[in-house]
Amino acid sequence: MQPDLDLAPGKPPGPSRPGLASMRARAPWAFRWETGLALIVVIIGVAGVAASPNFLTSANLFNLGLSNGEIAIMALPMTLIIISGEIDLSVSSTLGMSSCLLGFLWSRHWPMIAIFVVIAIVGLAAGAFNGLLVTRVGLPSLAVTIGTLTLYAGIAEILLGPNTVSNFPTAYTNLGVNAVPFTGNAITYSTAIFAVLAVIFGVILHATPAGRSIFAMGASPEAAMFAGIRVKRIKTVLFMVSGLVCSLAGVLYTFRLSTAVQNNGVGLELDVVAIVLVGGISIFGGQGSIPGVVLGVLAFVGIQNVLLLTNFNQEASGVVAGGLLLLSVFGRNAASYSTRLRQRLPARGRRPAEGPAPGQATAGSQP
Amino acid sequence: MTATVLRREPPETPAESGSTKLTERVYRIRESGIIVVLALFVAVTAGIQHRFVSVSNIQFVLVNTAIFALLALGETMVVVSRNVDLSVGSVLGISAYLSASLFGGHHGFPVPVVFGAGLGIGLGWGIVNGLLVAAGRVPSLVVTLATLYIIRGIDILIVGGSMVTANSLPTGFLGIPKETVLGVPDIALAVAVVVAAGAYYLRSFRSGRELYAIGSNPEAARLAGIPIGKRVLFAFAVSGAIAGVAGVLWAAQYGTVDSTAGSGYELTVVTAVVVGGVAIFGGSGSAVGAALGALLLATINSALYVLGISDFWDQAIAGFLLILAITMDRVISVKLTAALRLRSTRRAA
Numbered sequence A: 001m002q003p004d005l006d007l008a009p010g011k012p013p014g015p016s017r018p019g020l021a022s023m024r025a026r027a028p029w030a031f032r033w034e035t036g037l038a039l040i041v042v043i044i045g046v047a048g049v050a051a052s053p054n055f056l057t058s059a060n061l062f063n064l065g066l067s068n069g070e071i072a073i074m075a076l077p078m079t080l081i082i083i084s085g086e087i088d089l090s091v092s093s094t095l096g097m098s099s100c101l102l103g104f105l106w107s108r109h110w111p112m113i114a115i116f117v118v119i120a121i122v123g124l125a126a127g128a129f130n131g132l133l134v135t136r137v138g139l140p141s142l143a144v145t146i147g148t149l150t151l152y153a154g155i156a157e158i159l160l161g162p163n164t165v166s167n168f169p170t171a172y173t174n175l176g177v178n179a180v181p182f183t184g185n186a187i188t189y190s191t192a193i194f195a196v197l198a199v200i201f202g203v204i205l206h207a208t209p210a211g212r213s214i215f216a217m218g219a220s221p222e223a224a225m226f227a228g229i230r231v232k233r234i235k236t237v238l239f240m241v242s243g244l245v246c247s248l249a250g251v252l253y254t255f256r257l258s259t260a261v262q263n264n265g266v267g268l269e270l271d272v273v274a275i276v277l278v279g280g281i282s283i284f285g286g287q288g289s290i291p292g293v294v295l296g297v298l299a300f301v302g303i304q305n306v307l308l309l310t311n312f313n314q315e316a317s318g319v320v321a322g323g324l325l326l327l328s329v330f331g332r333n334a335a336s337y338s339t340r341l342r343q344r345l346p347a348r349g350r351r352p353a354e355g356p357a358p359g360q361a362t363a364g365s366q367p
Numbered sequence B: 001m002t003a004t005v006l007r008r009e010p011p012e013t014p015a016e017s018g019s020t021k022l023t024e025r026v027y028r029i030r031e032s033g034i035i036v037v038l039a040l041f042v043a044v045t046a047g048i049q050h051r052f053v054s055v056s057n058i059q060f061v062l063v064n065t066a067i068f069a070l071l072a073l074g075e076t077m078v079v080v081s082r083n084v085d086l087s088v089g090s091v092l093g094i095s096a097y098l099s100a101s102l103f104g105g106h107h108g109f110p111v112p113v114v115f116g117a118g119l120g121i122g123l124g125w126g127i128v129n130g131l132l133v134a135a136g137r138v139p140s141l142v143v144t145l146a147t148l149y150i151i152r153g154i155d156i157l158i159v160g161g162s163m164v165t166a167n168s169l170p171t172g173f174l175g176i177p178k179e180t181v182l183g184v185p186d187i188a189l190a191v192a193v194v195v196a197a198g199a200y201y202l203r204s205f206r207s208g209r210e211l212y213a214i215g216s217n218p219e220a221a222r223l224a225g226i227p228i229g230k231r232v233l234f235a236f237a238v239s240g241a242i243a244g245v246a247g248v249l250w251a252a253q254y255g256t257v258d259s260t261a262g263s264g265y266e267l268t269v270v271t272a273v274v275v276g277g278v279a280i281f282g283g284s285g286s287a288v289g290a291a292l293g294a295l296l297l298a299t300i301n302s303a304l305y306v307l308g309i310s311d312f313w314d315q316a317i318a319g320f321l322l323i324l325a326i327t328m329d330r331v332i333s334v335k336l337t338a339a340l341r342l343r344s345t346r347r348a349a
Helices: A018-026 A033-051 A058-083 A091-107 A112-135 A141-160 A170-177 A189-207 A209-219 A221-226 A231-257 A268-278 A290-309 A314-347 B018-048 B055-080 B088-103 B111-134 B140-159 B186-204 B206-216 B218-223 B228-254 B265-275 B287-306 B313-348
Strands: none
Touching: A033 A290, A033 A314, A058 A091, A058 A189, A058 A209, A058 A231, A058 A268, A058 A290, A091 A112, A091 A141, A091 A231, A091 A268, A112 A141, A112 A231, A141 B265, A141 B313, A170 A189, A170 A231, A189 A209, A189 A231, A189 A290, A209 A221, A209 A231, A221 A231, A268 A290, A268 A314, A268 B140, A290 A314, A314 B140, B018 B287, B018 B313, B055 B088, B055 B186, B055 B206, B055 B228, B055 B265, B055 B287, B088 B111, B088 B140, B088 B228, B088 B265, B111 B140, B111 B228, B186 B206, B186 B287, B206 B218, B206 B228, B218 B228, B265 B287, B265 B313, B287 B313
């Protein structure tokens, strides 16, 4: 099932055409997922400029950052978790819980600094709860985080009930809606935080031993364990980082809307997972890159924006997001489809086919 | 996950070894566990507030359970085959709107045709999901996440800002959830029959057992000659069809249908199924258990309301229950595996 787009030299030459194979060997970057995605982003950009003169203005870029900053930020820890072979669906509820905690404590006249500390601790604890259930109790992360998705959203509901807190000081809410100084009014604070975090996460994932071990445990947890990688500890830390980053996203979300209400962030987890998968991360773990996810963010945000500028019903943009998601998984599988087809077609005349590779037989199996 | 590896598929001889009996017993314990929790909950709540066991409240709970129990049956078939269908909420929504809008203008539209339309819409989407998963060989989590978006988006494009309101629907249609036989709501009876049929299919039909085999070990199932693609496609088609019918029931129950109908239901349904003892990675669990899981969630919901506890606690309790259920399943399965291993070493000695 692994598409192996970037592992071409390691594959046996097999039935694939010699021209293509030598091209792959000479320029492997041309066959990477990220290259195709970058092309799509450029196409979206050109289409956007063609569709509306407002597309490449700083005001539009600012609005894009404003409305997608939190989702983009949450996509970064999600990337690491999915590469490590797990999934965290509780991200949006952690955001909501953090937002409600902010409102709850502020309405009880806590100083803002103390609130931030509490929120950070609660975020870490929420992530640790996920991580410990997954690694120490040995439960599937899909089930655990569907449970905590409901649980944390429930805690958010309990905290605020039907109330809305919106009397936050303007010094803070300005951070949510103003641009970072000296950036020509194009960069929001959430965009800036995303950029900084993307660099940090990228360096950790691609240039440190810890990052390599995340890939290793995603490819094969057992092999990683026998190689001396502390699989359980690293996974727990990843979930905790996710909890912390989502709490931060919750604070940004609250200040942007100047409102803490119990349904803040509901449903965002699907957007986050969609972005990460569009960014070329394999749902089975062990494959993907942070630059890919950054491109995934751009593609996702860009398409929604083009649709907005062309007066497409904004709420229905899920059609496009879902289509993008399907395209990305089928695109990744395209190589294996053509191999299967080639194996099947001439096999009739000659000797019987060897049958599909073992990994391909598990139709629709979950990670 | 429960120790499905040890379970043999169709029992060939009546004198099946002790391991099957032991696992059978554990599953029965698992289902009776939910019944005990349910009974405790009802007893405590009724002790505090007698209104909880009044006929009208029980009817209310049963009607509320019906749609979720129905959806849980379809989801169970998908989940035992080691897949998941996240698109049920969206399918329910689009089916609710399209089928209810058939009444637009003329109230005389035959109700069975409306149900048929809902079924057809759901079946269509179920087949789309099934084909993408089975033929496209893409994980169902990703496929149904995508169709969740796509179907809801199409729904929004069709509905726009409008909605179907109760006064455009015939009273006979709106009265369906209120009809009773001997005090039991018709809907609940019908759903009970459907769930029983589904449970019987999964338990006793060859193709039903094969769904468990696929979920238990896909590779072994393939080597055993089970047509995995066909079975998985069938499970998704049934799940979709059921969601379509549930959409029509939803329209009858709530009367007002806009483009948000059923959003977020997928998580409630998965929660009910998992609380009901169906392993999220396939291979074990029963349709009756899943229906009991749905009943438990609806009962808790109603109990909170009757006790005057804000229903803001509802979600937190559901989430907590889900985590508790999977943790218990895990502990039981570890113990069971150990017990079975001990037994087989003893027999070998």
